[in-house]
Amino acid sequence: MIQSVHFTFFSPSGKTRRTLQNIASGIQGTPIVEKDMTLPAQRAVETEFDENTLVVIGMPVYFGRVPHVFHAGLPLRGRNTPAVYVAVYGNRDYEDALIEMQNLGEQAGFISIAAAACVAEHSLCPSIAANRPDGDDAAKQRAFGEQILKRANAISEKTERLSPLKVKGNVPYREYGTLPVPVMDKNLCIECGLCASICPAGAIARGTFEVNAAACLSCTRCIKACPAGAWGLEETAKQAAAEKMAHLAKLCAERREPEFFWA
Numbered sequence: 001m002i003q004s005v006h007f008t009f010f011s012p013s014g015k016t017r018r019t020l021q022n023i024a025s026g027i028q029g030t031p032i033v034e035k036d037m038t039l040p041a042q043r044a045v046e047t048e049f050d051e052n053t054l055v056v057i058g059m060p061v062y063f064g065r066v067p068h069v070f071h072a073g074l075p076l077r078g079r080n081t082p083a084v085y086v087a088v089y090g091n092r093d094y095e096d097a098l099i100e101m102q103n104l105g106e107q108a109g110f111i112s113i114a115a116a117a118c119v120a121e122h123s124l125c126p127s128i129a130a131n132r133p134d135g136d137d138a139a140k141q142r143a144f145g146e147q148i149l150k151r152a153n154a155i156s157e158k159t160e161r162l163s164p165l166k167v168k169g170n171v172p173y174r175e176y177g178t179l180p181v182p183v184m185d186k187n188l189c190i191e192c193g194l195c196a197s198i199c200p201a202g203a204i205a206r207g208t209f210e211v212n213a214a215a216c217l218s219c220t221r222c223i224k225a226c227p228a229g230a231w232g233l234e235e236t237a238k239q240a241a242a243e244k245m246a247h248l249a250k251l252c253a254e255r256r257e258p259e260f261f262w263a
């Protein structure tokens with residue numbers, strides 16, 4: 001019998017978290033725990049789960065993959081723990097992200113019972129899938145939440161059998177991409193240190209505010225959060241990014257719907 005449902009997520013712009021909260025709204029009568037793993041300190045200690053916990057793992061899709069901070073593994077450990085994977089993407093495509101999440105989950109000792117690919121507002125180009133997840137998405141995600149708990153309980157009580165989970169995606173995974181790294185204007189910086197403390201990759205040095213380009217996720221959290229507007233892209237990179245986003249917006253105009261997969 002499932003005694004609690006843990007929702008664990010990486011969510012620099014908050015949409016993956018929102019999607020998981022929508023799924024959680026479908027869970028009735030079983031305690032829910034939310035565990036944020038967006039910051040390096042939140043990923044520093046491995047969290048262990050037993051077979052009576054259902055774990056829902058949510059991540060945004062970056063370049064058709066999981067964010068690079070998870071390529072080496074999850075900071076989670078299952079002990080025959082049922083798991084559900086939720087890939088949240090900006091209405092372009094999720095390519096190999098969901099299969100990568102499933103493989104990471106199974107390598108960490110989880111038993112895959114279901115997965116979802118859900119659309120949310122594109123964090124690099126908010127006109128794509130603007131304001132999603134919307135009411136329609138929320139209703140589907142809530143129903144999914146109800147179903148995953150039922151399925152996890154049926155599997156745990158052996159009234160239903162588990163078959164292998166088959167999600168979309170390919171192995172080997174597609175090559176991970178890169179985007180320009182943000183730069184900070186020292187004339188505008190008020191040295192509050194917020195950027196360094198909220199960087200999900202720990203890529204901004206406290207004190208000097210230098211960016212470790214190899215670690216940077218290009219999530220743009222520093223740009224959006226800076227109260228002084230000190231973070232941005234270099235002028236040439238800004239121009240190129242604006243053109244790329246305009247092209248992407250045209251390419252991704254057609255609404256994509258959430259997809260659900262069952263084991």
Ligand SMILES: Cc1cc2nc3c(=O)[nH]c(=O)nc-3n(C[C@H](O)[C@H](O)[C@H](O)COP(=O)(O)O)c2cc1C
Binds near residue numbers: 064094
């Ligand atoms: C670096 C980067 C790469 C992205 N790559 C993709 C992608 O390959 N496909 C897609 O549809 N959306 C892509 N997105 C959009 C995010 O997947 C989407 O906005 C997601 O909702 C962000 O989750 P969050 O709000 O929890 O941070 C990308 C966003 C960033 C920052």
